[in-house]
Amino acid sequence: MQGFTVIDLIILVVYLGAVLVAGLFFAKKDMKGKEYFKGDGTIPWWVTSVSIFATLLSPISFLSLAGNSYAGTWLMWFAQLGMLIAIPLAIRFFLPVYAKLDIDTAYHYLELRFGSKALRVLGALMFIVYQVGRMSIIMYLPCMVLASLTNINVNILILIMGVIAIIYSYSGGLKSVLWTDFIQGSVLIVGIVFALIYLMSSIDGGIGAVFNSFWTEHKFLMPDQPVFDANILRDSVFLMIFGAGLNTLGSYVSSQDIVQRFTTTTDTKQLNKMMRGNGILSIGLATVFYLIGTGLYVFYQQNPLPPAAA
Template sequence: MTTLDWIVLVLTLGGIIIYGLYKSRNATTVENYLRAGRQMPWYAMALSIMATQASAITFISTTGQGYVDGMRFVQFYFGLPIAMILLSATAVPIFHRANVYTAYEYLEQRFDGKTRSLVSLLFLVSRGLGVGVALSAPAIVLAIIFGWSDAVTSIVVGTVVVAYTAIGGVQAVTWTDFQQMLIMFAGIVFAFFLVVWLMPADVSLFDALTLAGAAGRLNAVTTTVDWNDRYNLWSGLLGGMFLALAYFGTDQSQVQRYLQGKNVTHSRISLLFNGVVKIPFQFIILLVGALVFIFFTFEKPPLLFQPVAMQAIESAAVEQRYAPIRDRYDQAHASREQAARALLDAQRAGDDAGQSTARERYQQAVGEVMAVRRDASALAAEATGDANSVNDTNYIFLHFVTRYMPAGIVGLLMAAILAAAMSTISAEVNSLATVTVIDVYRRIKTNGSDNHYLWASRFFTLFWGAYAVVIAQYATNMGALIEVVNRLGSLFYGGMLGVFVLAFYMRGIGSNAAFWGVILGEAAIFCCYFFTGISFLWYNVIGCLVVVGSAWLLRGLDRKPALPV
């Protein structure tokens, strides 16, 4: 990075943090610190919701996914608007009426203390693991950019985030999220225009899209019914909806965003805004990835984008096996560029038969480049002795940004990536502290003053921040842990979603049935995890259905009539 990039990066992030702290200067009571005095406008909540969901690794790897796999990942978000409608119609007015700090506090009003404790515990376990990974994931990548060690990067990012979160509470989190999301929007729009601008002079945007389409990179809608295919229209609408319902309806890191709303209307609009804007946002990120793929058709990229993997295959130990792969790659890249130009020439000439032949040649050349890259990845995995260490997808966009973007814009895009990391971590640490104070500590120490609980909230923010930094140290050394923790997270969402479905929609279900329903739902999910090969994306659906079904069967356990919804 140049000096100008550093200036842009530091001024952007520093300005955001100062602005967030300024906006949170009245965080001197628990109400203001944890719930912003319920005065937050819809636009701040809306962008905070989006910023919390967009982590650095999502920002980086989604573009990489567009490069490697095309745009079909966008379908994963098709269920999101439906979930936003359902939550706006049900959860938002219920939470507002219940006047709660956390989603789990409502469960005690609706059921009883033990159900609240159980679900709070599920949240603390799953989100506690998640926050460490959220901190470690960008550190792995940014360590390469800044040249710092993984540990130093996660400590620096963690310290900055925890400092402003502990000082300003939810208001600092929300207002920094608001600015950080604007930086992310600006960053991806700049990236889109610059990748188009950097194409060869004779390749227009239409040409680039034609090539991307021919290479199968514009597959934004796939209607094939395949239960093993994670991203298609049906899994997006159904699986995506359940996941979004669980995440936005039961995870305190999101619920806390819209609990700060001035009223039901503001909270509803913030959620619906997310439902409307999220899909086009993801579409543009993926499109940038697809266009970077076309850019590298005319500009030769490295065989592997991850520097460590590249060094491994160039090492003396595997040099003899690397040489033929390198030669194949040189040839395959040249053939791909030649075929791409032939396709564009045929299209410009209006030669249908020529287009068809050129398209086929181009697709074969694209396939050959991908095959060589796979062989190189396998060799790198062998050379490093760790199959999980080669995750090239996360490094594609970073390589493009740092090598080809003009000075200043690199700093802005690095600020966008760091902003994505910080917004997620701050919201998660803030929500963990809130649940610890409201759902655990305040129930043990019942006679504390408002000031006591305010300082307890600050203390637990520091505690969870330190915990995240410690977990991140282990996570950076265990590549597969990211996937493991994602799977672990999905082990808990089904049970949490199920109990909120009972609370919101099934008036006849009482506390004991709900409690045992959650236990059985979680048991079912763990059985699926240990004894079946069912994809973890379906755990939310299975867990939710088992909680609801078993609670209905056990409804006789409650002699007293259930409380109204």
């Protein structure tokens, strides 16, 4: 194994086993009908909030956010601020409707709104096609990285991960999914915060050196990167915030993997807490990822790799 020790392997196996056991534990109670897809009403809002965060933050984001700031600037970070547009709009105009109608899926609303069963089926089919493609990438990318570290065949890793997810999802329905999401999201949060603290302690000058690189090496924004540009084909801070805000709003109100979390309660206060909690987590953790990326850049400026290693 290259860069992957026996201890790392033990931690990975224990973690996967713990996720499976936790999922099965919360599946102890038999769930039937809508309870299987909407939970049993006992799931706290903060668990669902972390679950939404974990759902939106795919391994693609996990592997790319730090890379953006390492190789470039923080321009893409402003896309996270799109939530400041998406969350208020979702809370004001969409969540009250979902709570009032007590819908089962995002596409159930289409049928109620337009009186068309065919439109509901079409929406569901489009979502399924999209998710099949998305899940393929989400499963393949981290397994490819893990395969390069462990020398285990990538197809075997995909099979293991997929089987574990299928077992606890099938056994406990949405309740198991939410709690396992919460566990995985919590591990991610603790892990990257620890990684940031460890990295900052390894840099001469600590976080001050990272902030200094914002100005001296333009790691925050390049001088030619505008805050606003009338040319929408050119990247700008405004375009990142506004465009990402509309895109995130679309996910919040029409993507079943997110809307299903909203169906766990009809209490608008709980729904609002879910949304605000998810926004805080998403912006906060994205900031940590970007700090890690810039921190790695500063670290390797101070400690250059040998030519062969580089």
